Amino acid sequence: MTELNFTNTRFDPDLIEFHGIAKQMAKSVGYTADMVVDSQLAQLLRLRVAQMNPCSYCLILHTQAADDQGIHPAKIAHLGSWQESTMFTDAEQVALAYCEGLTTHEHASFPPLHAAMEAHFSPTEIAEIAAIVINMNLWTRLKLAQGATPILAG
Numbered sequence: 001m002t003e004l005n006f007t008n009t010r011f012d013p014d015l016i017e018f019h020g021i022a023k024q025m026a027k028s029v030g031y032t033a034d035m036v037v038d039s040q041l042a043q044l045l046r047l048r049v050a051q052m053n054p055c056s057y058c059l060i061l062h063t064q065a066a067d068d069q070g071i072h073p074a075k076i077a078h079l080g081s082w083q084e085s086t087m088f089t090d091a092e093q094v095a096l097a098y099c100e101g102l103t104t105h106e107h108a109s110f111p112p113l114h115a116a117m118e119a120h121f122s123p124t125e126i127a128e129i130a131a132i133v134i135n136m137n138l139w140t141r142l143k144l145a146q147g148a149t150p151i152l153a154g
Contacts, residue, residue: 003153037121037128041092043069044079045099045129049136051080052103057148058140091120095129102133 035042043066050058066076075087082088082096094116101113117126 035128035132037125037132040066040069040071041095042128042132043071044075044092045095045132046136047076048079048082048096048099049103049133050140052100053137053140053144055140055143055148056150057143058136060150094120098129099133102130103137 043062047059047062047066050062063076067073072087078085078087082093088096094113098113098117101110114126117129121129
């Protein structure tokens with residue numbers, strides 16, 4: 001199999017310690033963190049943010065992580081059209097809508113999105129979901145700004 005590498009085409013975020021800040025947050029809510037919220041849901045949220053922003057680095061990383069979490073390949077492929085799908089539970093749909101609200105900053109629609117979350121998730125899970133989405137938005141924007149570009153080696 002051909003190896004995939006990334007190159008920074010714009011700037012190195014380590015020049016200002018940006019990676020260190022992002023890595024600290026990733027320890028608590030990143031894709032290897034131990035959280036209360038369902039791990040497959042957390043991974044779907046990460047992947048959805050990567051799709052929305054769109055970050056090549058994060059799309060590749062989190063598509064693989066979703067597969068590693070045991071999420072069905074059809075569900076991964078269908079994530080971009082979750083609103084038109086029966087593959088996602090009610091709780092997943094509410095969380096994905098919340099994710100999109102946080103990512104796109106549609107403030108007029110945010111209060112009902114949060115209220116819908118309360119019907120499916122505990123306060124801790126809601127806080128974790130918000131942190132997952134915020135963390136992914138940080139990473140996708142960092143990788144876009146630095147120009148993390150995939151290159152097939154070999």
